[in-house]
Amino acid sequence: MMKKILIIGAGGQIGSELTTYLRGIYGDANVVATDVRECKGLAENGPFEILDALNATAVASAVGRHHIDTIFNLVALLSAVGERNPQMAWGVNMGALMNSLEVARQHHCALFTPSSIGAFGPNSPKDMTPQDTIMQPTTIYGICKVTGELLGNYYALKYGIDTRSIRFPGIISNLTHPGGGTTDYAVEIYYEAIKNRRYTCAVPSDVYMDMIYMPDVLRACVELMEADPSKLVHRNSFNIASMSFTPEIIAAEIRRHIPDFVLAYDVDPVKESISRSWPDRLDDTCAREEWGWNPQWDLPRMTEDMIRVLTPRLVAESVG
Numbered sequence: 001m002m003k004k005i006l007i008i009g010a011g012g013q014i015g016s017e018l019t020t021y022l023r024g025i026y027g028d029a030n031v032v033a034t035d036v037r038e039c040k041g042l043a044e045n046g047p048f049e050i051l052d053a054l055n056a057t058a059v060a061s062a063v064g065r066h067h068i069d070t071i072f073n074l075v076a077l078l079s080a081v082g083e084r085n086p087q088m089a090w091g092v093n094m095g096a097l098m099n100s101l102e103v104a105r106q107h108h109c110a111l112f113t114p115s116s117i118g119a120f121g122p123n124s125p126k127d128m129t130p131q132d133t134i135m136q137p138t139t140i141y142g143i144c145k146v147t148g149e150l151l152g153n154y155y156a157l158k159y160g161i162d163t164r165s166i167r168f169p170g171i172i173s174n175l176t177h178p179g180g181g182t183t184d185y186a187v188e189i190y191y192e193a194i195k196n197r198r199y200t201c202a203v204p205s206d207v208y209m210d211m212i213y214m215p216d217v218l219r220a221c222v223e224l225m226e227a228d229p230s231k232l233v234h235r236n237s238f239n240i241a242s243m244s245f246t247p248e249i250i251a252a253e254i255r256r257h258i259p260d261f262v263l264a265y266d267v268d269p270v271k272e273s274i275s276r277s278w279p280d281r282l283d284d285t286c287a288r289e290e291w292g293w294n295p296q297w298d299l300p301r302m303t304e305d306m307i308r309v310l311t312p313r314l315v316a317e318s319v320g
């Protein structure tokens, strides 16, 4: 059982919901949220600190002061924004990871770091992409993720650090927006369908990508970190899957609730090339066998839930 958790990059898409989820399980006082900027919501029911993940001394100090035994390093510039400034993406993504690995080594902490479907590339098998296969990503984001997976395994082998990771699909949530990802369209489409009955998509109509609903993400993080280490053949990083669709398929699902919804396209060449280089669908057998991964959300249930939760909120915003 984890006791004292530090979340680095808690203000992002995963962190802002994972902080509350972890506090619900391990107690408010035992989950220290940190981010490079002020995040009001995260300070309301538990400890929050401003922390620059690129400042190794500051990261070590936070871990020492709070007697941390488990770190979630969630700092990342996502795929599309990474292509606009690859040098910065490498500096931020790898800098935060190296500082997390080193502080985990020095303070004997367990470390969770998200990887991504973006760790795969155009030479990987496209359908039912296996756990262990050719990676060779063609984005700086993917190159960071593969390097991070290798470093995680290296720290586990060489220093015995308990590093664990999941290759996340595009994450869909009704609370926090993603920012700068290739899969962001699958979040934006719900907001625009409800507000304007119309959405212009930057990803081509026929591209399949794996996606996942936030409640499954949160559960997966805890289940992997709580898993019996003797059962883990892999560590960094596990394929997980729950749904895979194209823009046309999600639009058809939305039309079951909003029949006049119109989907148009203005394809962004960068997002097109990234999305076409990624798998259509991952094979998550190893996660199922080694730590019991079992998704609870599919596209129809997620769509129903997104529309149910977002509609009153967006209507209230538009009149208020």
Ligand code: AKB
Pocket: 078, 079, 080, 115, 116, 117, 118, 141, 168, 169, 170, 171, 178, 180, 181, 182, 183, 184
């Ligand atoms: C992105 O699109 O960059 C992320 C991811 C799949 O890792 N959502």
